[in-house]
Amino acid sequence: MDLSRLKFTKTHEWILVEGKKATIGVTDYAQHEMTDIVYAELPKTGQQVEAKQECATLESVKSVFSVYAPVPGRIIEVNEMVVSDPSRINSSPCDDGWLWKMDVKDEKESDSLMNLEQYNDFIHTKGQQK
């Protein structure tokens, strides 16, 4: 995945918008922080969601994490491969480890989100705050 095509949220989701279709996953930073993911609960297809609505739950050996919708839309597909093998999220968070796809109104929906450079700055500052 060419990361420069992605947009990012403060809650560490990435989104790839192609026309009226978007793919969502969690960032490499997020999977690293979560440690080994052992269970993924994904949304139901057909479900209409708002931006920042909790859509998926990832469970690691350490804890449980929520994944939120970066933009509003309708869930059209979920990645069954990560349900059967959640470790894909650790090994390939931005490719094989995508979580769900959704219909979005248009590409502009993700305009307000961070680009790669901004996101890298964001996690860098966050790291320093620690």
Added chain:
Amino acid sequence: MIGHTDEERAKMLAEIGVSSFEELIQNVPESIRLPRISGFSSLTEQEICSYLTELENLNRKASDSICFLGAGAYDHYIPAVVDEICSRSEFVTAYTPYQAEASQGILQALFEFQTVVCELLGMEVANASLYDGASSLAEAVLLAARHTHRKKILISSTVHPLWREVVRTYLIGSGVELTEIPANEGVVDKNRIQELLTDSYAAVALQSPNFFGCLEDWSEVSSIVHNAGALFIAITNPLASGILKSPGDWGADIAVCEGQPLGIPLSFGGPYLGILAVKQELMRQIPGRIVGMTKDVNGKRAFTLTLQTREQHIRRARATSNICMSQTLMALSALVYLCAVGKKGIHEVGMMNIERSHTARDRICAVDGWKAMFSQPFFNEFVVRCPGDPLKLAEYLSTRGIIGGLPLASYYSEPEYKNGVLFCATEKNTAANIDKLVSTLRECT
């Protein structure tokens, strides 16, 4: 315990701006305030003990009466081995240990409890127990709402009335609504399930043996419920499950029981035992603790609390439940009871319950004016129509050392149940007991 001094009380009252303790509690109605017990300060320890013993003796115990009362709590024989094992010092501990894995013995017992529960109920995953049957049902209802993202529940009016009350209490503020399915001839009206059920319902909760003691025929229920995308919650009596079709056999998604019939004595207010078991796909939605079996670093068998990410200490507000403990000592009693009686024993106990209760019903119905209310098959409880006032009858029986039966009118306001009396007969109700009940009924009717 060190009590507060008058000075400390005055300081606290001043802090919150009230002048006296009486002013603080002025909104609490007089009628529910605890009366002051006078003279206690001048009693010696010995005097207090004899006073309390006197009070205790005012209680009527099932053990020194003949008990024909069931309705949710049952008088069964408890083999001596149950107390013997449960009172071993290794098991006498607070509830689930905090440094859980240091207590392999307790964890193994709970793991075995979960295993026997699954075998008995025909389910795949059980937790390490909950408070009691009623709260387990409430948890099952919340589980179904969570899993299906739906906010409506159908519950049979043949489910224990107090259990339904507990569920209603749990649902306050949850946005989940309860709709009751009417009964027909003492069992849930299956046609009404189909009529009422839409795709906005999360679950259908049924009980068999139900509150009236009747066994319900649940064939086709699971497909009706599943076709609507809902879950089937089956409530049963664990002893009956040893001899009749289990919740798993009926295609239930969640099984709920009050575990008291399994070696736990009758006591006012418990402790009793909540049993909850589910199908594999609902495993991560279960409330409470789950013990798992695994291997330690040396490859040796070890037990551990597992799937804790469901629980409050990790998931906080989003935990599956705020129940994060179990009724360990009661679960242990149930485990020892089931192991002691075994597969053959539980079948025998079940058969004895059926025989005794059927004898009791036939003998009662042979008394002038007494009639069976329903013609359904039953396990160890049944409803009969009393020719007089059921409340007066219960009072009279009580003066003759007999506890029960329960006037149905206390729980059901419909006129058809007005003269109904619910009796229970277990393996403890010998032929002599039944004779005494029947002759006493003759005296008063």
